[in-house]
Amino acid sequence: MDLDHHTGASVDGWAHVVQSIETILVTRLNTRVFMRQFGSGVPAMVDMPMNDANIMALYVSVAEAIDRWEPRFEMTDVTFSAGADGVMTLQLKGNHLPNAHLGDVTVVNDETQVIRVQATRVDNWSVAA
Template identity: 35%
Template sequence: MGPRETGGAIGTLDHIAQSIPDVLTTRIGTRVMRREYGSLLPELIDHPFNDVTRLRAYSATVMALMRWETRISLSRVQFRGASLQGKSELDLEGSVVDSNEAFSMSIPLQLGGSV
């Protein structure tokens, strides 16, 4: 079990790593007290994973993280490994704003129709 389940203390980068998937996978309008929280990425789940959807996904990712995860500055967003089952990974690179510490992380995503 990780800190999310145990309530243990974590560092800034670990907290950001927990926060990013939460922001990106939360559909806008689903949080009762924070209706604007989340991203448009979940809206793209059933879209064909082509170049247009890929650009929309990049845009949804950048816009959501600029608004809801202000502790980071992104320098690169890339999808890789999209499979027929819609599984892909979102690679993010950037830096932590306060410390200028570089970070790189991969977030598993489910886009496109699933089996």
């Protein structure tokens, strides 16, 4: 259980996993004082050109960060799209493993979970489950 970053209400279960992934993806590496490795390289990639090499680097950065910091989400697919208005969207698909942080890797159900992460060129991030 944790507090919702936007409302201050308590959050747990799948909503807590989504909030955790948002925190991981928007946190720049080397910015947490006692956990310098926490976060991802995604914020540094926001203004990079949308070529194949950078899109692949984005996929790798997202996958590595989630694999390292969020055991309750087993990512199975990621897709990327970018609009002419500068908004990029990542769609993450995977399985919810509610007790993986305790060593139990049982999937909560056979339903695939989807998370959409959007960012504009001014580092304005949003996440929707």
